[in-house]
Amino acid sequence: MKPEEFNRFVEKGELGPLYLLYGDEPYLVERAVKRLLDRVVDPGFRDFNLNVFYGNECKGDEVFSAAQTLPMFADRRVILVKKAGELNAAAQEILLPYLQDPAPSTCLILQAEKIDGRKKFFLDFKKRGEAVEFKRPYENQLGPYIRDEIRAAGKRIDPSAADLLGILVGTNLQELASQVEKLCIYCGNKEVIGMDDVRAIVSDTKVESVFEFTDAIGGKDLAKALRMLTSLFRDGEVPIRMLGAVARHFRQLWQVRELLDRRVPSSELGKATGINPYFLKKVTDQARNYTVGELRVIFEKMLELDLAFKSGGRSEVLFERFVTEVCTAGRSGR
Template identity: 65%
Template sequence: MKPEEFARALEKGDIGPLYYMYGDEPYLIERGVKRLLEQVVSPDFRDFNLNVFYGNECKGEEIFSAAQTLPMFSERRAILVKKSHELSAATLEVLTGYVQNPSPSTCLIFQGEKIDQRKKFFTEMKKTGELVEFKRPYENQLGPFIREEVKAYGKRIEPAAADLLAYMVGNNLQELASQIEKVATYSGKRESITVGDVKEIVSDTKVDTVFELADAFGEKNLSKALRTLYTILRDGEAPLLVLAMLSRHFRQLWRVRELLDRKIPTNEIGKAAGINPYFLKKVIEQARNYRTTELKGVFERLFDLDLALKTGGGKPAALMERLTMEVCGKR
């Protein structure tokens, strides 16, 4: 079952007896579990009808027994098993028996990071329950998430403001949701969130500093790039996250540079490259600072730096400084 199918089923009140929620996006998993629990058990009766287990601590018999217990003052009871990817083979074997014939008055929810569909437990789950995978969205898929989060605050968001938010924060959904909450609060009674709101609130975060670093690289402004880099490292930002932001920015510049070389009209470049008009002028100006051969060299350096950071090939600060000097300055 896809997340959107899961969401539609919840809206209809169509609740099954078994769910395994997993994937590489913990924020979406947590949100999905929360919404499911809200449908299954009233907060007033959770003391009677909700059991929470942890995969690295519980036994299969405990979960089995709780799942067979009848609900009190409610139509259903809920069993939530967190860290389900840490359930032992023996526990999964016990639970396979329950999964084959689940109680209709219980909603048993497994919450984990990954699954192995070769195991009998999961083959049986597919027959009687739902496997719901929550994948981390790509950056070009963040728009619907942002609009949905904003809608929860009773507001709308301008397309350019949503693009700016996605560009500055990236696809860390926990951080993105946090920033949306701040922006929604800042906008007060206004129904629409603007670019100005986003710039005013997100500008004080570490994310914005990385955003400034990417712009400094695009401008080939060595002094600004080094100054911003030192601020980022001082504040403890993870070098790999900084590298990911730079890689994203240069992919965009490379795409625009190719379009410029093909003499594509400026008003068509934004659409072809998937860039909001609000940012287009700046990106085009930065793309003109690089030839295609230069951009190829930048990506070779980014790849080398990624490898060095992951294998301990030097001190991160020195490696980042060297990259900055090579890209923005003279060798």
């Protein structure tokens, strides 16, 4: 079952007895669990009809027994097993018979980040119940995701503003949800959220600084790039996150550079790359600063930098060296 289908069924109240909610995006998994709980269990009787277990701690017979217990003062009870991917083999073996004949008055929810889909327990669960995987959206999916979130809040957002918000905040959906909430409050009775609204709300966050940092590197503004780098490290920004933002920006530069080399008209660059018109001119201007060969070398250096970070290298020194090399590349030959 896809997340969209799950949401529709929950909204309609078409609920089953077995749910496996998992994936690499914890915010979406948590939200799905909450939606299910809110739909199944009356808050006034939640203390009587909700049992929460943890897969790395519980025994199978505890879960089995609770799942067979009748609800009190309600039609249904919920058994929620968090960290279900960590259920040991013995617990899985005990719970297997329950999957064949689940109690109709119980909703058993397994919540996990990762599961071993080869295990008989999870294979049977998927056959007998509903399995929903929540994946972290790719960067090019953030615009539609944001528009859906804004629509759910009763407003609309200009597509360019949605893209800008996605670029500034990135794929951290918890942070995105927070920014969407701030935007809706900031706009008050205003029905359509625009670019200025996004900049007004997001400009105070660290993500705006990361955005300026990547822009400075792309424009080969060494002084500003180093200044921004120092500021980001002082504010506790994570080096891997910063490198990810740089990689994203340079992927766009490479994309545009190749199109420019193929003599693609400027009027068609936006359509060919999917880059928001608001940013296209600046990206195109920056792309002219590099050759494809130079961009290839830069990506090789980014890979080296990523490996150095993960092996415990001195992040600030390594990043400063990288920024200096990128911003000064090709100067002697121009």
